[in-house]
Amino acid sequence: MFLARIDGTLTATVKHATLASCRFLIGQRLEADGCTSGEPLVLLDRLGARHGSTVVVSTDGDIAREWLGNTTPGRMIVVGLVDAVTPALGSGAQR
Amino acid sequence: MRIGIVRGHVVLGAAVPSLSGTRLLLVEPINAENLAADNGAGGGKCLIVADHLAPHVGQRIAFVEGREAANPYWPERVPVDAYCALIVERADFRPPQSQSSPSPREAQR
Numbered sequence: 001m002f003l004a005r006i007d008g009t010l011t012a013t014v015k016h017a018t019l020a021s022c023r024f025l026i027g028q029r030l031e032a033d034g035c036t037s038g039e040p041l042v043l044l045d046r047l048g049a050r051h052g053s054t055v056v057v058s059t060d061g062d063i064a065r066e067w068l069g070n071t072t073p074g075r076m077i078v079v080g081l082v083d084a085v086t087p088a089l090g091s092g093a094q095r
Numbered sequence: 096m097r098i099g100i101v102r103g104h105v106v107l108g109a110a111v112p113s114l115s116g117t118r119l120l121l122v123e124p125i126n127a128e129n130l131a132a133d134n135g136a137g138g139g140k141c142l143i144v145a146d147h148l149a150p151h152v153g154q155r156i157a158f159v160e161g162r163e164a165a166n167p168y169w170p171e172r173v174p175v176d177a178y179c180a181l182i183v184e185r186a187d188f189r190p191p192q193s194q195s196s197p198s199p200r201e202a203q204r
Contacts, residue, residue, distance in 0.1 A: 005190075007188055007189060007191075008186060008189055009187050010098075010183060010185070010186045011183075012157070012181035012183055013184050014181065014182040014184075015148070015180060015181035016147070016148075016167060016181065019181060024181075026098075026187075028127060036127065036190070039097050039098070039124050039125065039126050039127065039139055040097070040098060040125070040127050040130050041096060041097060042097070042098060042157040043096075051189070052191075059161070061161075061162065061163035064163070065166070070169050070170075071166055071169050072163075072166055072167075073159040073163055073167055073178045073180040074159070074163070074180070075096065075163040076159075
């Protein structure tokens with residue numbers, strides 16, 4: 001699992017059948033220094049994360065299969081909305 | 096899932112039996128800078144993505160990687176580790192200007 005910031009949304013008409021009812025968000029992984037890393041990620045969300053939200057993302061496909069069936073390619077799921085991280089990301093106190 | 100641009104298709108002459116008939120895309124992942132600019136550029140390292148959706152060259156897709164990429168073939172076992180899950184119709188990506196840069200650690204890679 002890792003932290004991500006929601007920076008956008010994505011729409012798709014043509015998609016795998018198991019993803020028909022999914023809400024897609026675009027997030028960026030967050031590091032301890034508060035900066036983003038890696039390429040933008042498409043996340044599946046059922047919790048109602050908003051633009052700018054910090055979320056916890058799980059890359060385990062088990063919850064996706066539970067929701068969407070055994071043949072789903074879904075993998076990165078928003079499993080939590082973050083209220084606070086202490087010490088704050090980028091405060092330099094993580095080490 | 097990451098987002099990528101379809102740059103081409105791969106045709107195999109010989110393949111392991113479980114992979115025969117699988118459509119393969121050549122995909123260039125899109126980094127944050129290019130996604131925000133919506134400039135048609137990618138910026139990531141190309142990879143091969145298995146596909147059932149038939150996107151055209153130049154279209155943007157989202158692809159899943161890892162063990163879950165083979166789920167659509169269940170219960171068959173296929174040596175697929177990247178799979179095209181959707182064709183992007185619209186990506187509204189607006190990172191905050193002051194925080195859109197990668198971390199120094201990422202920039203060194």
